[in-house]
Amino acid sequence: MSEEIIKDxxxxxxxxxxxxxxxxxxSTHGVLRLEVCLKGETVKYLIPHIGYIHRGIEKMxxxxxxxxxxxxxDRMDYLSxxxxxxxxxxxxxxxxxxxVPERVxxxxxILNELNRLASHQLWWCAxxxxxxALTTFFYGLRDREMILDIFEESFGSRLLHSFNxxxxxxxxxxxxxxxxxxxxxxxFRKKLPEYDQLLTGNVIFQERAKGVGFMSKETAIGYGVTxxxxxxxxxxxxxxxxxxxxxxxxVQFNEILETGGDVFARYQVRMAEMRESLSILEQLVDxxxxxxFTAKMKPIIKLPAGEYFRRVETARGELAVYVVSDxxxxxxxxxxxxxxxxxxxxxxxxAAGCKIADLxxxxxxxxxxxxxxxx
Amino acid sequence: MSSNIxxxxxxxxxxxxxxxxMMSSGWVIFTEMVLVGLVFLLMYALIGLFLVYLERxxxxxxxxxxxxxxxGKWGLLQTIADLIKLLLKELIPIRKSDPLLFNLAPxxxxxxxxxxxxxxxxxxxxxxxxxxxxxxxVMAVSSLGVVGILLAGWSSNSKYSLxxxxxxxxxxxxxxLSVGLSLLAIVVFSGSMQLSTIVESQANGWWIFKGHIPAIxxxxxxxxxxxxxxxxxxxxxxxxxxxxxxGFHTEYSGIKFAFFFLAEYMNMxxxxxxxxxxxxxxxxxxxxxxxxxxxxxxxxIPSVVxxxxxxxxxxxxxxxxxWTFPRLxxxxxxxxxxxxxxxxxxxxxxxxxxxxxxxxxx
Numbered sequence: 001m002s003e004e005i006i007k008d009x010x011x012x013x014x015x016x017x018x019x020x021x022x023x024x025x026x027s028t029h030g031v032l033r034l035e036v037c038l039k040g041e042t043v044k045y046l047i048p049h050i051g052y053i054h055r056g057i058e059k060m061x062x063x064x065x066x067x068x069x070x071x072x073x074d075r076m077d078y079l080s081x082x083x084x085x086x087x088x089x090x091x092x093x094x095x096x097x098x099x100v101p102e103r104v105x106x107x108x109x110i111l112n113e114l115n116r117l118a119s120h121q122l123w124w125c126a127x128x129x130x131x132x133a134l135t136t137f138f139y140g141l142r143d144r145e146m147i148l149d150i151f152e153e154s155f156g157s158r159l160l161h162s163f164n165x166x167x168x169x170x171x172x173x174x175x176x177x178x179x180x181x182x183x184x185x186x187x188f189r190k191k192l193p194e195y196d197q198l199l200t201g202n203v204i205f206q207e208r209a210k211g212v213g214f215m216s217k218e219t220a221i222g223y224g225v226t227x228x229x230x231x232x233x234x235x236x237x238x239x240x241x242x243x244x245x246x247x248x249x250x251v252q253f254n255e256i257l258e259t260g261g262d263v264f265a266r267y268q269v270r271m272a273e274m275r276e277s278l279s280i281l282e283q284l285v286d287x288x289x290x291x292x293f294t295a296k297m298k299p300i301i302k303l304p305a306g307e308y309f310r311r312v313e314t315a316r317g318e319l320a321v322y323v324v325s326d327x328x329x330x331x332x333x334x335x336x337x338x339x340x341x342x343x344x345x346x347x348x349x350x351a352a353g354c355k356i357a358d359l360x361x362x363x364x365x366x367x368x369x370x371x372x373x374x375x
Numbered sequence: 376m377s378s379n380i381x382x383x384x385x386x387x388x389x390x391x392x393x394x395x396x397m398m399s400s401g402w403v404i405f406t407e408m409v410l411v412g413l414v415f416l417l418m419y420a421l422i423g424l425f426l427v428y429l430e431r432x433x434x435x436x437x438x439x440x441x442x443x444x445x446x447g448k449w450g451l452l453q454t455i456a457d458l459i460k461l462l463l464k465e466l467i468p469i470r471k472s473d474p475l476l477f478n479l480a481p482x483x484x485x486x487x488x489x490x491x492x493x494x495x496x497x498x499x500x501x502x503x504x505x506x507x508x509x510x511x512x513v514m515a516v517s518s519l520g521v522v523g524i525l526l527a528g529w530s531s532n533s534k535y536s537l538x539x540x541x542x543x544x545x546x547x548x549x550x551x552l553s554v555g556l557s558l559l560a561i562v563v564f565s566g567s568m569q570l571s572t573i574v575e576s577q578a579n580g581w582w583i584f585k586g587h588i589p590a591i592x593x594x595x596x597x598x599x600x601x602x603x604x605x606x607x608x609x610x611x612x613x614x615x616x617x618x619x620x621x622g623f624h625t626e627y628s629g630i631k632f633a634f635f636f637l638a639e640y641m642n643m644x645x646x647x648x649x650x651x652x653x654x655x656x657x658x659x660x661x662x663x664x665x666x667x668x669x670x671x672x673x674x675x676i677p678s679v680v681x682x683x684x685x686x687x688x689x690x691x692x693x694x695x696x697x698w699t700f701p702r703l704x705x706x707x708x709x710x711x712x713x714x715x716x717x718x719x720x721x722x723x724x725x726x727x728x729x730x731x732x733x734x735x736x737x
Binding site for chain 2: 025041131132137139199204207356358
């Protein structure tokens, strides 16, 4: 009996202890499967297996019009739904050479930052949970609720709000929009220190986060790790700074860079980005110009034949959209360069040699959204 | 001094004499054993159910939630509903598991916590067995539980379970030392391992007040180490939800899972009760030196209330730990024990021995 168990539990002749984390596992935040080879508690190597939630979004785009494609992009990185929409909209606007009204640019930028805040809040919740601090989850969700309420009031949906259309917005924002954002800013400014008190300052948390999962700047650039994860290693990759879009050229904000490269550095980048987003919101919320909520667009959009490319900064990094059009109403080929795909595959590099618990901390600090990897 | 505290020995004594009048002495012992067993079973179930409810309410308060509030008034019947659900659930057999050990493990865990309950003094004169090595006995039987956890992890033919069991083994064996040494501190103070004697020795002040700083140190060490010993957060590595799904009891379902669950909560009760008995005076009321009037008033509060009040105070602290702190990593956990807690406790013991030798405690 027991010999059978030994053969079964300890796999293979080389006595590698391989466990499959996922596709159903509480800490992979989705259907990601990590094949982890262990030696005791130490991770020898890991192989990410993806594709469990592959829906063929890029292929589906080829059969849909540009207005319809926007609704598909929501489903990639569902926590940065607005940024994904905007990327496609901007590609279409570029190709059609449409100048969107100033009002639209401002509102889009505000929504970008609100969405980034909501995403970072949820990351903070989940990251605390990954490390075993269960209360963070409810603190973060409590504050995220206010942002989702703003979304709900203006667009009718809370998570996947396909509010952008090529040329502008679906409709104008709710009259309460500005007041509620101001309310949220003053509320969240008070609540952010709570986050630090509960988690950042905790000795156990710092022990768990500092010096764990070190990613050098070279590794980050080599793997194309962008967003807060890349900036935690000192890789300056903020598209909002490099190639400003929307109203980002009209606001003062800093690109947050940390040089630590460990889990704690990535944590601090996101915490600082929340503060930065609040200050961007403060600068924009009172200055939304009057005007139309959309530019005049033809009902059927046909992009001129050619190749178009546009990139935006989502909450997780650089999202690039590449469209090849043959002049029809749907694209000939559409390619998304999603941030999580690159961010995932650096894991083997930085997690080898650490403990199982560190592996969870690292995957939490990379802030992976699995549907964005598989598309 | 505590003459007007109700002594449960009068109640149990009258039951004994009533039974003796009816049957021979052999039958009396048998009947009494059955009675005590039933009382413990009932108490075990009630305290377990209440602790689960309490945990859910406490964590709800900490997390800005309401907690269970649908079944019964304030959700009081929620855990009973959960229990019925667990009783009715299918016991899923695990392929290629070791059926004997797999089924045995939950019983070992629950029996270990049962045995420990027998020796605790719940009130004046209310103690099933008053061993002269009470502290040692409670320590010994409560650490039997790790055998069950190791068996559960080993026999369920799951890799997560095995990792959880390995962690649990390393953790419990290490932290046993600190728990033992911190309890030994009070044994040195009171000069006895008998729990009733330890309680009696605190009639004029609890050891945490009488024992100067060393007693406070050993109390803190006890609190940390016992939290680790019962596998609760921030030391819940054996079941680390985000890492090992549920650790050693991943593969258990239905009532077998409920046994692990219940035993975990009862272990929390036992260490808290032990801590309350040894450091906070057990059922002994709070007395201040020569303030006769104040002491009289304190004596009117029944000793059962004192015991459970102190125990639940410690339980609330342990719950507070769990819902606030992140989880430690396995190497940090062992570092904490072997590099910090153990040397501190060893030094503390020497200090206490010195204090007692010089007669510097009250």
